[in-house]
Amino acid sequence: MPVVTDTADTAAAYDAVAVRYAELFSDVLATLPLERALLAAFAELVLAHDAGPVADIGCGPGHVTAHVRALGLDAFGIDVSAEMVALARAAQPHVRFDVGSMLELDLADGSLGGVLALFSTIHLPPRQLPMAFEEFYRVLSPGGHLLLGFLAGDDPLPREVDHRVAPAHEWSPGVLADLLGRNGFAEAGRLTREPHEGERFRSGLLLARRQA
Numbered sequence: 773m774p775v776v777t778d779t780a781d782t783a784a785a786y787d788a789v790a791v792r793y794a795e796l797f798s799d800v801l802a803t804l805p806l807e808r809a810l811l812a813a814f815a816e817l818v819l820a821h822d823a824g825p826v827a828d829i830g831c832g833p834g835h836v837t838a839h840v841r842a843l844g845l846d847a848f849g850i851d852v853s854a855e856m857v858a859l860a861r862a863a864q865p866h867v868r869f870d871v872g873s874m875l876e877l878d879l880a881d882g883s884l885g886g887v888l889a890l891f892s893t894i895h896l897p898p899r900q901l902p903m904a905f906e907e908f909y910r911v912l913s914p915g916g917h918l919l920l921g922f923l924a925g926d927d928p929l930p931r932e933v934d935h936r937v938a939p940a941h942e943w944s945p946g947v948l949a950d951l952l953g954r955n956g957f958a959e960a961g962r963l964t965r966e967p968h969e970g971e972r973f974r975s976g977l978l979l980a981r982r983q984a
């Protein structure tokens with residue numbers, strides 16, 4: 773499947789802000805106990821399943837990749853922005869970071885124990901989200917876990933939001949869980965967090981398991 777123009781636009785938008793993004797967000801997990809709790813649960817489940825490495829898809833400057841590696845996961849990063857990947861490689865020269873799109877992952881079927889997709893699918897046009905879920909399903913081993921980070925809304929339809937970097941949509945957690953269910957995932961749990969001071973969106977995390 774060819775990379776669509778929208779994805780190329782997203783890559784260019786993140787290339788342009790990569791350095792600033794890394795300055796702002798590389799240490800952000802220290803201020804996010806709820807997100808750390810879900811990442812710890814994800815890491816525990818993936819380690820128990822022991823079925824391959826973890827891809828942090830849309831990894832940005834690689835700070836979450838580093839966090840879950842410190843939790844014991846064999847994690848690597850993928851991002852469509854070459855500038856983000858360059859920053860991630862510079863920060864963690866010993867770790868694998870690849871340029872690539874979540875819509876056409878250069879990974880073998882069933883080769884991963886876990887997928888992290890934190891606030892990266894938000895930039896897909898809604899019609900393309902099932903394609904990303906199909907790719908996550910394909911590359912995960914049966915029983916592997918997906919942790920999806922998204923902008924959480926209440927509307928039954930995805931709603932475009934005024935994101936500062938690239939077009940993005942917020943989704944209702946229930947609608948996303950249903951969509952994951954239709955793409956072979958079983959929900960394990962979900963979290964929504966109200967915006968902190970300076971943030972503009974409610975965030976959500978959905979933990980799901982790839983069914984056989």
Ligand SMILES: C[S@@+](CC[C@H](N)C(=O)[O-])C[C@H]1O[C@@H](n2cnc3c(N)ncnc32)[C@H](O)[C@@H]1O
Pocket residue numbers: 779782783786797829830831832833836850851852853856872873874875889890891892893895896921
């Ligand atoms: C909001 S940032 C999130 C970065 C990091 N996951 C985090 O939680 O801070 C979104 C990232 O997703 C990447 N991205 C967007 N669309 C993508 C796609 N189709 N494939 C891979 N990466 C993508 C962007 O380049 C950007 O680095």
